[in-house]
Amino acid sequence: MTFEDFRAQAHRFSDWMTDYLETVETRPVRSQVRPGDLLKQLPAHAPSGGEPMDAIFADFETLIMPGITHWQHPSFFAYFNANSSPPSVLAEMLTATLGAQCMLWETSPAANELETRMMEWLREMSGLPDTFTGTIQDSGSASNLCALIAGRERVTQRRAAHGGLAGESAPVVYASAEAHSSVEKAARICGIGSDHVRKMTPGPDFAMRPEELAAAIRADRAAGLAPSCVVACLGATGLGSVDPIRAIGEICQQEEVFLHIDAAWAGTAMILPEERHWMDGIELADSYVFNPHKWMFTNFDCSAFYMRNPAELVDALAISPAYLESPDGEQMPEYRDWSVALARRFRALKLWFVIRSYGADGLRAMVRQHIDMAKTLETRIAATPDFEIMAPRRFALTAFRYNPGGMDEAALDALNMRLVRAINDSGRLYLTRTTAHGRVVLRMVTGQIYTEPRHVEAGWLAIQEIARGLG
The missing domain is CATH 3.90.1150.170 (Aspartate Aminotransferase, domain 1)
Incomplete structure (x- = not known):
């Protein structure tokens, strides 16, 4: 494709995108196709030669679009929203064009420093403590995994990342039965295991009961286990329940257990001063996550993850071979060490566009x-x-x-x-x-x-x- 062809197709695509957003309300919200419908229409083998973009785009409209559930439809009331917005879409177009892999400060200084400032903006907008420092993860699931890793490292005195869990007292994670399934998955991934996730029975308001949490921690300690992390919900997935953060935080302080707050969806509501009472006790938390890609009109993926002491995570994840050395970046945080993945998208750009566009x-x-x-x-x-x-x-x-x-x-x-x-x-x-x-x-x-x-x-x-x- 020549650049002139690209220019023509880009104009055509942008017109289609605008028409789609203007008319999405006229489409069925959920895709009406049946399992296997698309597979029956797709060739079994890749084409040996290139095909014209006109033909590809025609197939996009006739084959792909019928199988799309329209998350940007105004009658989409399912799950939690994966909101887009025009400013975010425009930023994503630029991000895709730049094609930057932002793993180090050196590989894209602007991406690194814009991310730092965007996390400060979000912290201030949400009323979070100044002691929190953040980075943008790809999802709330990844953020929950990082929190459990940090809790695991604290309880093993930073031995597990290098020596594994053999010979250690088994770490235990505590969460409401209303907590997201990613908590249990994270426990599996980081070596804690599903059997060591305690799912607390919620009370009448579907929130965790602090007295049950305290009793479970005491029982596990008496059994020779090592309570490592409590995950409290601020807007649980099923029913939106909110756990009592202050009461849970006080227990975690007394027991020296890592406290993570999962506010993946409802964290956006904390930009409203009248909703911040739900965060009472947030200063007792060790980490916190919310996803602007859910309710802050920023295209997936964009998960804001904060920690009070990032070293607890960085020490577990940082590996620095010679090919990743970046002397000029030593003055800035290297966010590759704050997440599981080395490769990082330029996620901060769309957040910057959205916040500046809407205010x-x-x-x-x-x-x-x-x-x-x-x-x-x-x-x-x-x-x-x-x-x-x-x-x-x-x-x-x-x-x-x-x-x-x-x-x-x-x-x-x-x-x-x-x-x-x-x-x-x-x-x-x-x-x-x-x-x-x-x-x-x-x-x-x-x-x-x-x-x-x-x-x-x-x-x-x-x-x-x-x-x-x-x-």
């Missing part, structure tokens, strides 16, 4: 509107006789179920399973399900960048119509 006040206004829409939805559901709220609303997440009456719990579970399938098959909106105290519930997140009150209202009306049509 801190503009971002606060959008997040505040999403929470207000959830409050209105909660009120509507609570006032509807054949629906019921199943967990306290947290931020922009509402959990509820359909209950027409006269059915036992097993039958209600089956009914709500049918309901969520019917909703998603309709293409009108997209929800996910979870469980609340063992019962099937629907979860609806009003955090998509293009979502307006009219979309939430239309979604709620569609839910009622589909539910009552099930029979």
